[in-house]
Amino acid sequence: MDKSSLDPALIEQLKKLQQKYAVMGQDLSSYLDGLLYSDYLTYWDYIHLDTLLSLQNPKTQFPDEKVFILYHQITELYFNLILWEIEQIAEKEGIEEPFFIARLDRIIRYFQLLENSFSVMVEGMEKDQFLKFRMSLLPASGFQSAQYRLIEICCTDMVNLVHVEFRESMMEYSDIEQQVSHLYWRSGATELASGKKTLTLQQFEEKYMKTFMDTGMKYRTKNLRKIYHENFPTSPEVIKRLRELDMLSNVLWPLAHLRSAGRYLHRDPDDIKATGGTNWQKYLPPRFQRIMFYPELWSAQEKEEWGKAAVAKAFS
Ligand code: HEM
Incomplete structure (x- = not known):
């Protein structure tokens, strides 16, 4: 073939491109000019590495704060990846079992990675440093993780996130606003001494309550529990995965997290100051919160033993 002539396969590609651009009323030639002048893509630009590595700004000099x-x-x-999978499930028209299962497997994998890596917190920092730098971060807390709350809202019906005291009495069809007003974590973050809402909670509610309400409304017909009941109510493979997700999200991750609170905040009663004064020993343990995304998938005994370490292990 003459070196100056174009490869026929290339001409074919150009024709296809021309068609693609013509559909949108665009001129391919201008886009080819753009290609001529643009730089090659690099890894660091694509990943936005410089931006990513500019987002860690410790408030103190203690190295472990990083x-x-x-x-x-x-x-x-990882929370964002979980929400991304949930959104794809919720938006899928005519959802089929293999798609649902593949996405549930991804969500489970992300939660497993989070549970297994919590040792970075539990064992990976010096306690003395933690107790000092933590005081410079008040009243901020992981409690204010909006994505964590959004995952909960998208995984189940709002009634299952109501504080355990009121849950039984609130039927599934009760007003979503009423359920939102009794979310378990809203009564969890109260001051030890006065029983009043902590500043941590007040600020969190101010910033995010509208988002949570809107998401609750949007997902009341397409959260994971609804999708399961409407499409795969008898599928053993789906049920197996929903149980796994429930256990990871509401027992195993919370227990891994609780271990870090236990390690850093347990012994000295003064340490409780470092949490902004919440009664976390009474609030955080899954056996007290009793949050289950899919209560219908657990036996009476399993529910009774919810959050006990032995049960958690048996299902891990
Ligand atoms: C040394 C590490 C950690 C300690 C000592 C710790 C301690 C605590 C405490 C005491 C609470 C109760 C609320 C409060 O008093 O602020 C809490 C809540 C929470 N933390 Fe952490 N935490 C740690 C790491 C993390 C990490 C890495 C995350 C990941 C985002 C996280 C996410 C959460 C969430 C989502 C809650 C609310 C849990 C619920 O409402 O059931 N925490 N944490």
Whole structure:
């Protein structure tokens, strides 16, 4: 073939491109000019590495604060991946079982990674440093993770997130606003001494309550529990995965998290100051919260033993 002539396969590609652009009333030639002048893509630009690595800004001089910030950011990125999978499930028209299962498997994998990596917090920082730098971060807390709350809202019906005291009495068809007003975590973050809402909770509600309400309304017909009941109510493979997700999200991750609170805040009663004064020993343990996304998938005994370490292990 003459070196100056164009490969016929290339001409074919150009024709297809021309058609593609013509459909939108665009001139291919101008776009080819753009291609001529643009730079090659690099890894660091694509990943926005410089921006990513500019987002860790410790408030103190303690080196372990960087571990603390980075691990929270890593967790939020995984939360974002989980929400991304949930959104794809919720938006899928005519959803079929293999699609649902593949996405549930991804969500489960992300939660497993989060559970297994919590040792970065539990064992990966010096306690003395933690207790000092934590005081500079008040009243901020992981409690204010909006993505964590959004995952909960998208995984189940709002009634299952109501504080355990009121849950039984609130039927599934009760007003969503009423359910939102009794969300378990809203009564969890109260001051030890006065029983009043902590500043941590007040600020969180101010910033995000509208988002949570809107998401609750949007997902009341397409949260994971609804999708399961409407499409695959008897599928053993789906049920197996929903149980796994429930256990990871509401027992195993919370227990891994609780271990870090236990390690850093347990012994000295003064340490409780570092949490802004919440009664976290009474609030955080899954056996007290009793949050289950899919209560209908657990036996009476399994529910009774919810959050006990032995049960958690048996299902891990
Ligand atoms: C040394 C590490 C950590 C300690 C000591 C700790 C401690 C606590 C405490 C005491 C609470 C109760 C609320 C409060 O008093 O602020 C809490 C809540 C929470 N933290 Fe952490 N935390 C740690 C790491 C993390 C990480 C890495 C995340 C990931 C985003 C996280 C996410 C959460 C969430 C979502 C809640 C609310 C849980 C619920 O409402 O059931 N925490 N944490």
